[in-house]
Amino acid sequence: MESRYNPTAIEEKWQKTWAERGIDQTPTETDKPKFYALSMFPYPSGNLHMGHVRNYTITDAIARVHRMQGDRVLHPMGWDAFGLPAENAAIKNQTHPAKWTYNNIAQMRSELKRLGLSYDWNCELATCSPDYYKWTQWIFLQFFQAGLAYQKEAKVNWDPIDQTVLANEQVDSEGRSWRSGAIVEKKNLRQWFLKITDYAEELLQDLDKLTGWPERVKLMQANWIGKSVGAYLEFPIVGMEEKIGVFTTRPDTVYGVTYVVLAPEHPLTPKVTTSERQEAVETFIKEVANQSELERTAEDKPKRGIPTGGKAINPFTGEEIPIWIADYVLYEYGTGAVMGVPAHDTRDFKFANEQNLPIKVVIVPPGNEDLSPHYELKEAYTDPGIMVNSGEFNGKNSTEGKQAIIDYAEQKGFGKARVQYRLRDWLISRQRYWGAPIPVIHCPNCGIVPVPEQDLPVQLPEDVELSGRGASPLAQLESWVNVPCPSCGTPAKRETDTMDTFIDSSWYYLRFCDAQNDGKVFDSAKTNGWMPVDQYVGGIEHAILHLLYSRFFTKVLRDRGLLNFDEPFQRLLTQGMVQGLTYTNPKKSGNAKYIPSNLVNPNDPKDPETGEPLEISYQTMSKSKYNGVAPEQVINKYGADTARMFILFKAPPEKDLEWDEADVEGQFRFLNRVWRLITDFASNQSSAKLDKSKLENPKSKTEKDLRRAIHTAIKEVTDDLGSDYQFNTAISELMKLSNALTDTDSKNSAIYTEGIHTLILMLAPFAPHIAEELWQMIGNTESVHKASWPKYDPAALVADEITLVIQINGKTRGTIEVANTSDKDTLEKYARESEAAQRYLEGKEIKKAIVVPGRNLVNFVVG
Template identity: 50%
Template sequence: MKKYDFSAIEEKWQELWEKHQVFEAKTDPSKPKYYVLEMFPYPSGRIHMGHVRNYTLGDILARVKRMKGYNVLHPMGWDAFGLPAENAALKHGVHPAKWTYDNIAYMKNQLKKLGFSYDWKRELATCDPSYYKFEQRFFIEMYENGLAYRKTSLVNWCPSCHTVLANEQVEDGCCWRCGTEVTYKEMEGWFLRITAYAEELLKDLDELEKYWPEKVIVMQRNWIGKSEGAEIKFFLPDIEEDLIVYTTRPDTLYGATFISLSPEHPLAKKLAEKKGLSQVLAEFIDRVRKERREIETGMAEKEGLFLESYAIHPLTREKLPVYAANFVLMEYGTGAIMCVPAHDQRDFEFAKKYNLPIKIVIQPEGMNLNPEDLKEAYEKPGIMVNSGPFTGLPSIEGKSKITAYLEEKGLGRKKITYRLRDWGVSRQRYWGCPIPMVYCDKCGIVPEKLENLPVVLPTDVQIDFTGRSPLPLLSDFVNTTCPKCGGPAKRETDTFDTFMESSWYFARFACPDYPEPFNPEDIHYWLPVDQYIGGIEHAILHLLYARFFTKVLRDLGYFKINEPFKKLLTQGMVIKETYKCPVHGWVYPEEVSPEGKCLKPGCDQKIIVGKFEKMSKSKCNVVDPDVMIKKYGADTVRLFISFAAPPEKDLEWSDHGIEGAYRFLKRLYHLVVDYAEVLKEINYTSEEFKNLDPKLVPLRKKLHKTIKKVSEDFEKRLRFNTGIAAIMEFLNLFQDYLKEMDLNNMVHKKLIKECLEKVVLLISPVCPHLAEELWQELGNKTFISCERFPEYEEAWLIDETYTLVVQVNGKVRDQVEVSVEATKEELEAMIKERPKVKKYLEGKTIKNVVFVPKKLINFVV
């Protein structure tokens, strides 16, 4: 018996695939294309099981589509710039460039061992100047079109990473990479005007929701945060200026009893200066900045500073006190709000604290609220009261009526606002793409000339292992000439946010060697990506930025598409149970005895088995892909990781599960090899099975039903787990039939060959190395990866019989195989005579017979 030597088999076929460039993709408009892409990795270490799952799912789909006749683009590259790679390098005391390229080489070898069908000729790394020079060009073009600008603002600052973070990179008040609590800092930086595309980004989600997970769509809609309301003018007599407030509830305008400004609002500073409160306001601003995270999450107590000034209500002409309030943020709305304590809980709490008036202007139907009795604000719709000519209107209607009236009088206007803020792309770190801007005393801010790109990041530098960028100290880098006047100038020393590189990489894969950013022919053929696969943690960061970049590049003339990714699959995590010793803390599985005790030296403590959690080194519940490949082979790892759970669900790692996957592949290997010699020269056609032995008809029917299910599960539903289960189920049935089949019978022999070939073809996208080997064993000379996926025959899907469940008074008493052509009357007569049923009918009166075609018959007695 041949041994299933998976190491030799996998190495053999990986070499042959590479030698014959089996997976190389070429633009060919005569063929239907399919572009499948998994989110590319940061080369900050080894690949983990999360990577393996992500890439295996994508590879199965790529292989299926290739076998279905599509021209498939399936590339791989490296998201090599930015904090993840730099932080990992600094932690290990290595230059980021060396760390990155060493890891790329190591991880590439790991991916090759797993047999992924990548077109490696298209490989790219975002830290390569030949890649990022085009990113610098895009930025300059954005700048020239008003989409990139520099400003001073209050930014998120990570004191550990020594850099600014975009709003999207702050998670629960902490840095998205290192977990350090984020502080605030006022500084200059570069921004991209993503808000200019807010409405389009929101609107186009309507189309994507047909193909993207609902959760991602909801997250993006909430992040963009569209709200419709009104801007309203309140006059400030102390400085003789109009104050513009924004509200989503213009129907409550008559209930405003005070005004709140962001402490940093320019008019707050003017009022404070007028009243001699500048120092007091400055101290208040410092306090608010320190508490900003608590303020944004609603955890801070509401505080205000009365600016000893009043605003004139535009309709009632009442004088409303003006406060600087810690809960009003300058970057939202206009940085100023009208406060209606009766109908806004935040305003209600503030009014109670500072003893400010509460005026009810919305009454719930059938009730009569009194300000003195309110325990909380009434924020729901109702009937307008105390609202001048608008009294008696439903509040929903009142919103538009008051807004129209304000517009007519020149006192306000309808306004749509978004929660989305412009994208801050400046990073004060070394390992990133240099921002191609120059500062000249004479000309101001000047973009680098396009012909001078790329502005190359110097790699021959002394690294500061605290994370501070060495670029400001490099005179050769900083000192340059002005692209406009030729005089002395200084180069920008900030680098781009890493998400800049990942916002357009999918397009460069279409033409990675083209001397310009994109080859129009390639872009038109390959884009958009047909299926994108990656973690839901990128729902806001990467996916929103990539959508924005696509629309910008379209408007700059590079693209004709509106969206980068047609379909999206967000795969679940790979999780594993944890083990904890009361003395030593988290321990690895191999440090636990079969009796469940700690095996560390001198320890015999009972291990606490924890819940399944995301694999992490800190909790010692990681499984090394290299170890699994060495022990079981890449095909076993691929099989288990695609079979153990639906793609979008978390996958619980199981040692028993991967053992079972290995046993199945060994069984398949030996089954094919045992029969291969007598089947090699056998050929067959479908016509030869028309008059098949009736005993074998169910087997061939099952084969074609399996082909249909696997085809649909793999290609359309992406339910790889159920498709694999169908293959396993068929193989079990097939082995049962083999016991009755005669190798001296040519038709039997041909059916065995068909069944084995079809099974090998069906399993090949999941376990490609084994499939190639078995395909060859069966006498074929081609690559199975280039063969057509099996097609089912409709005629063999039709059942001539079915299993009818027989009930008496709702209880199952029998099951019988019956003809699909049998009538109810024929079935009833036949079943009454069956011994298992007859005994329950004797001496009884049949009141009714319920017949559900092709399912059941129930005798009610």
């Protein structure tokens, strides 16, 4: 028997044994409850980082607990393997993206296996494999057949560094690309879109079904969908047949419209511009074209605009009002035009004052109906109120007035009720090579023709020249582009754009349920049997993009008859970031301000070059901040079980985790204590086997106390591993149990044996290798991970005796051991008869006895 804990030897041994025995393979029987545990699959960048370790360890612990609790568990892993990093790396290193990608997959797979993660590797998939993207293309054709995939000319987001188009969701709040960080430009291109807007209302309403999701994630999605209820109103243009359509959530303010604003790029702009204003308008349009969307819409920047010289008519008043163009109005949002109501809109109020435009009050606070239309406002009045200066609607409550205005507009034919969404259709075209080709052919006679299903996949050709510039490199490969039309045989051309990689990750969780199926995208019976995912674990950064798209795909495939559920992920856990100790010199700029920790004296942190004092903080681990810790480094020194224990113990899963090697060492010491405890036990073979018949009636007080500690631990750990997954407090309970087993005088009892078994069983989800080794050491032949999770005995939690605290005027004067009871009279009797009470109460009058059974306390109030 090995006396010293050697994690390297143990972990290599059991990882090999588990693989040979197929211990983590997905069960095929259906008589047990199912549990689908899933981590968001990684991009194969080459090496794991601590964020990966945290995500996957959390999910693995959940999967292992559910297996031991009797569920059949699906716990798969795959690779989000298409995308720009592989293509850019291939250009830089003069290799093929496939080679770069598969080499990285092999590296990361080996690192995942070193962590002892209980994946069913038979389910493994890579989105760049033709076996997978064949079905990605098939799903695209399902969208196309349903009228949900279309191509159109559009002004799109262009990443000038990665030389490709981005969806709106891939541009951050600062107007930068989600991946390259470049300021995004606008470009007119013919692109493919998916009609996610057709599902906007259902995506919004079904958020209420997601009771297992964090509220902030649901709020982020609701805000992104951005439902607005209001009216569509049309303003005739003087001297023209066209009308300017606007959407407003405040139709009750329409009598206060004093101007209309078009987006500079609106098609009506050149038509309404007079000859006198043409030169100024064209100059302004060119200036605005160089601004980012962020610059145009930022709240803290002045709103710039100029008059076109054109006039519109307010259909409610018959008044002519000027038509302006302004940088803050975007053609892609709403109708590309807004009605200016400066008295009741903060932005309009500011713009009208800057441009000397009229301000007309039409809503006033109740009791102020006599305000004149020329009342001087110091700021816009945006609250509900009473309608004034609004013709026949005067005196109406503005909330009621909204519907009255809409009804009037519908009767007169210049408006109607409308619901509008911020959400835009999903732009999926990418002008790069390393992605799934869009499976359509452009025929001069037939138009857009889908590739026949029997011809899928449309495979990526290997002999391409990757430049990373301009149009897709596929467009340069004539032998691949030029094909006959599948319908009429006429010479035609393939689509050369590839799909956004978020397409690949929008359905992978469905394929995992039937990953080896060569004949179908998946067997619906199998997928419906496993879905929805019971517990999904991943980063908050995917709250909008991936999660919204996955919900959209699920609903479309449901409507195509492939699925029988509405939502893909029943419960969602968004784990916090892993943060490292960071040394920063605030006087430096760029990455130079971050100082590698190995160059810093932690007792006197100064810049090694300048001698200037450094700031110390915890920030998200990254190479650029020199604060990362490689998982391999930790595993080599302490073992995978210690790394897992630290990750799970340091912080609740949804909170950020601060890396601290002292705490890592603390978990290593704990595992060493457990090792010594159980190896000492195992050396005493006479007590190694568990005799359950001797557990029910412990004889001594120490045995009773130990059994209570064991079953308290079972209850608390089981509760902590319920739906909230409080791993840190669960591990604390294991430490308490370990201490109780170490300190007890009942080491030769059956109850002590029960405690040893219980400690190993409950340690198994957290530290699977050492638990397996110790489980075998005490005489078991079946894997600990196949064993049943322990159940607590409620009777064992009740103590026969309690420690009663005796207080005099609130000060503790002693304690006594008494029979367990909650009866106040009995507790008071015990306290009065105690030596401590009699000593302090002699010669004193007891005015009151306060008995608190729940706290095992009696307080005598004396005069």
